[in-house]
Amino acid sequence: MDTFALKVENLVVSLGDLIAVRGISFEIKKGERWGLVGESGAGKSLTALAIMGLLQDGWKTSGAVWHDGINILTASDKKLSTMRGRTMSMVFQDPTTALNPVAKVGNQITWILRHHMRLNEKEAVEQALALLNKMNLPRPESIMDSYPHQLSGGQRQRIMIAMGLACYPELIIADEPTTALDVTVQKQVLRLLDEAVKERNCGLLLITHDLPVIAAMCENVAVMYGGRIVETGSISQVFKNPRHPYTKGLLASQPTLDNIDLEGGTRLTSIRGSVPPLYAMPDGCAFAERCDYATDKCKELPELDNQIQRVACWNPIALSQKGV
Amino acid sequence: MTENNQQPILQTIGVCQEYKLPRTSLLGKPPVLDALKEVDFYAMEGESVGIVGESGAGKSTLTRILVGMEKPTSGIFKFKNQDVWNSDDDFKHEFRRSVQMVLQNPRSSFDPRMTIGQSLLQPLKGLKIGGNHQARIDEVLGQVGLGQDALKKYPYEFSGGQLQRVAIARALIPNPKVLIADEPVSALDVSIQAQVLNLLNDLVKDLNLTLILITHDLSVVSYVTSRVAIMGHGRIVETGTPKFLFQNPQSEITRNLVDSVLTVGKGIEGESLF
Secondary structure (H helix, E strand, O other), X not given: OOOEEEEEEEEEEEEOOEEEEEEEEEEEEOOOEXXXXXXXXOOHHHHHHHHHOOOOOOEEEEEEEEEOOXXXXXXXXXXXXXXXXXXEEEEOOOHHHHOOOOOOHHHHHHHHHHHHXXXXXXXXXXXXXXXXXXXXXXXXXXXXXXXXXXXOHHHHHHHHHHHHHOOOOOEEEEEOOOOOOOXXXXXXXXXXXXXXXXXXXXXXXXEEOOHHHHHHHOOEEEEEEOOEEEEEEEXXXXXXXXXXXXXXXXXXXXXXXXXXXXXXXXXXXXXXXXXXXXXXXXXXXXXXXXXXXOXXXXXXXXXXXXXXXXXXXXXXXXXXXXXX | OOOOOOOEEXXXXXXXXXXXXXXXXXXXXXXXXXXXXXXXXXXXXXXXXEEEOOOOOOHHHHHHHHOOOOOOOEEEEEEOOEEHHHOOHHHHHHHHHHEEEEOOOHHHHOOOOXXXXXXXXXXXXXXXXXXXXXXXXXXXHHHOOOOHHHHHOOHHHOOHHHHHHHHHHHHHOOOOOEEEEEOOOOOOOHHHHHHHHHHHHHHHXXXXXXXXXXXXXXXXXXXXXXXXXXXXXXXXXXXEOHHHHHHOOOOHHHHHHHHOOOOOOEOOOOOEOO
16 A cells, blocks of 8 residues: 555646636645645635545546545545545534434444444444543443434534544544634644544644644645645744745734733734635736735746745745744 | 723623523423623723633623623613613613624625615614715725725625625614624634724724624734633633733633633644744
């Protein structure tokens, strides 16, 4: 088996004339954690759905998504269903809508185990209990016997993670796993995901708009804007010395508790304007009209350069002197 | 607290709010949920106050009481030092006009079949405000940084951040004294959040508004408000300046909230990454 959990090559996702993902490439090794950051409309969720082979009818793809030696974009539904939940699994944003509301939680976990791992009823229940225990859920027996609506959001998301981990996948895709949760629960859920990924040495693709979450969880990051990756590199490179003006702007507009001398009425740095809609995406750099560094050159499309910290920008910010 | 010569513009004294839950047995009384337990809250004129708490802490119930959408089960709710629920209709009308609200999700707070122009007329009609309506709408649109071309558009034609600006404009139309914003930026993208928070800050200063900002995000609140009330289990557990609360959290609830704030460059346990 290859050492890659996932290899995305020039992935394009489109619906009619609308191109949502415009050719992105990245590789995730086993045990590696990748973050995909972007605002709404950047194409991050469609990327995830394309990787899982879950795009709805009408969406067209080109390029390739390699996982386990197969190109997911061309694989048959039958083949895909043997892989989803087995070698790759997904944790969705909203556990309320992702769990089956009319089935008990225990059954939903044991179904996966029995289907993919060919366990018998008793073994599956034992495994499921062990998983719930690992997720720090109190009284796993009674949780197994509950319906999703009887549990809290944090509990449901832990069950989603448990289901995702059940069959020791090589790749977990987590799409905004903590956005729907309370802030105080967020950390617990992230900690569990972190431990689980570490313990099982599986690849993680974490998709979120939340920069601190990515920074805390991942090793590498790709920043998406307008359907393209505009900057990619290791967390410490990209978040410490952003080269793309958009990354810099995102980091600056993040409210933090660090400059806590604030007494209210403080201005935050903001990026002017808003993301161009899909039908009006410019031919050149999609960020140009919001960018302080934009020049005439930006009417042409920049490609990712070949530095270690890759950036797609005609006027990238120079790395600061103390940078690596 | 600092301005002792001023009266609070909004104040709750010992406010409790109970909700009846569905009956669990045929004979017994239905169980009661104490959403608010003896909450004392005030906001001075021109002050920006934050209300922070987890979901289920009672933030939304307190908000509904502060805008007069619900009558508290017990306790007194005062506007300009007068009991709102024991006042004449004229005073109630003044109260409704003076206290306006911005909701979390602008997408669901506009009628999709109305143009923005029509939506912005509603508060003027509903509150029976005279004068030149069109001039007032134009003025407010300018204040939130939108052009006249917005009036003919429908909500779906706006991005989330732009629509939140329209929602703020709609709240400003009756010329309120108090603006209550319930999670105004949590549905917005990071780069847009900053724009909207800056706009709120500017409006508070320019129009001398009292702002009550309800949020679960401590880092957001520190940029906008000078005093924060932390809520938990239906009570206000702590109040103070953001700085003081974050540096010396006294209660478990505050400490949990402070601990749960993630910062770029820090790991999950708060260790420095680079």
